Amino acid sequence: MIRTLLALDGALVLGALSFVLAAEDDIRVVAEVDRGDAVSAAVHAQRPDVVVADLDVVEGLDPSRLGRCPVLVLAHPQRARRLRGLLCPTRTVGILRSDAGPxxxxxxxxxxxxxxxxxxxxxxVAALRSNGPLTSRETEVLTLTAAGAPVAEVAASLGLSRGTVRNHLGRITRKVGARTRVEAVRMAGEAGWI
Structure with missing residues (x-):
């Protein structure tokens, strides 16, 4: 029996995967958590064989807090660069897309x-790829833009003028070879730069 801990953001996703796994003869869900600060305690209390976790839930969690338990991380392709910190030769980590089938x-x-x-x-590949052609400031500007923030909001968030934000967006668009800001966001996301 594979004792499995689910650490997923969102009750619907957590419940759905738990339901799917309950139908398997060789897998038993021993705990379900939806916050990163609860993962460590659940691992030590339940001693699972495998943890299945959203990147958002386990990102920033000290790997030593999970003991030797392997972790299957589910990540959205646009967040792949954030996986870099989890890739470690001394730790068993699996990586799948968050939209992988059951x-x-x-x-x-x-x-x-x-x-x-x-x-x-x-x-x-996206996790190991360099930051690409974007500077850290350009990455910040494009990340906020990708989240739907207008120029004024991006400027206020980063302490920049609106003109500076527009200049950054123009440079970003040229660097990634896009025609529009929307296309730049899409291309940078697909490349794992944001």
Whole structure:
């Protein structure tokens, strides 16, 4: 029996995956948490064989707090760069897209329990890729723009003038080879730069 802890953001996703896993004869969900600060305590109390977690829930969590338990991280492709801190040769970490099908997640749990690799190649490449052509300030500007913030809001958030934000957006658009800001956001997201 593979004792599994689910650490997922959102009750609906958490409940749905728990329901799917309950139908498997060899997997038992021993705990469900939806916050990063609850993961460590649940790992120590339940001693799972595998943790399945959203990147948003486990990002920033000290890996030593999980003991030797392998972790299957579910990440959105646009957030792949944030996986870099989790990639560690001394730790068993599986990486799948957050939109992976249930059977792929089930297979990932089984493989991690056997200490076999579970990797989405595109996510790993995006995680290991450099920051690309964007400066850190340009990345901040584009990330806020991608979240839907207008120029005035981006300027206020970063302590910049509106003209400076527009200049950054123009440079970003040229650097990534886009025609519009929307296209620049899409291309940078696909490349894992934001």
């Amino acid at each position: 059977q792929r997640v089930i297979d990932g749990i089984r493989r991690l329990a056997r200490r076999e690799p579970v990797l989405d190649a595109d996510l790993v």
